[in-house]
Every structure is written in C-alpha cells, then in structure tokens.
Amino acid sequence: MGNVGAGALVVTGHLFAAGFVVLAASLFDILDGALARATNRVTRFGGVLDSTLDRLAEALVLIALAVVFARDGAVAEVAAASLALIGSFLVSYVRARAEGAGIQCEVGILTRAERVVLLALGLLLSSFSYVLLGVLGVITVLGFVTAGQRLFHVWRQTRG
Secondary structure (H helix, E strand, O other): OHHHHHHHHHHOOOHHHHHHHHHHHHHHHHHHHHHHHHOOOOOHHHHHHHHHHHHHHHHHHHHHHHHHHHHOOOHHHHHHHHHHHHHHHHHHHHHHHHHHOOOOOOOOOOOHHHHHHHHHHHHHOOOOHHHHHHHHHHHHHHHHHHHHHHHHHHHHHHOO
C-alpha cells in the first residue's frame, strides 16, 4: 500500500516525492502479480483483491490531490481531480462488468498502466502547476474515451 504513503505525501505538500512513491508502488504491484504467476499461486480471489487494491490506491492519490486543491481554494483543480477519479473508475468498471458477462475487454487507449505513469509524471512535474492540471485533464478525457471504447466493444460483442 505504497500509495497510502503517496497520498500522505501529497497532502503534506511533497508532490515530487509522491510521484516517485506512485511509480515504486506500481512497480511492486506488477512484480507481485508476476511472482504469483511464476509460482503458480494465482487465485480468483487474489485477482479480485489486487484489482480492488489498485482502485483504492489510485483513489487515495486523486482524493489527496482534491483535498490539497480544496484547501487552497482551487475549485477548478478540485473538479479536475474528481473527474479524473471518475474517469479512472469508469475504465475499470466497464472492464469488470464486461468480464463478469464473459466478454474479454482489454481494449482502450488509457489502461491502468498509462494512468499510473501519467499521474506519476504529473506529480513529478508538479512544480509547473499547469502540468499537473493538464495531466488530470488528460486522465479525465482519455478515461471517458476509454470507457466509451470499452462500452462500444461490449456492444459489438453482444449484438445479435
């Protein structure tokens, strides 16, 4: 749960350090999945738990940003962080619902890996305030586009 630390760093104003923590936590997330596959310890529950913790980790950092923006009275930035959170969750939600219906749904231009990299870059370059706001805008727009791509994919797969 490195992103708990990243969220704490964001709230305390250490956005650059938070960017590194987000990247490191994501690296460990990738490694634990690879280790589970390599040791043949993959379980359905493990997959659900991992996915749930991924959503929580992403939410912690975006909510921490919204808190910082709200504290500073930056209403547009609060909206940007909130919309990025919604867009990110929609991408994952549509995939989960599709796969629950038996449809593979790994389509779209903004998967979790891209969101993590974008968010980390935004935090690392946060000394340029417009960069972080731009990154949140990109995550928002591409998140909604990706959710739309996934919905379209599911619609095509379910047409009679």
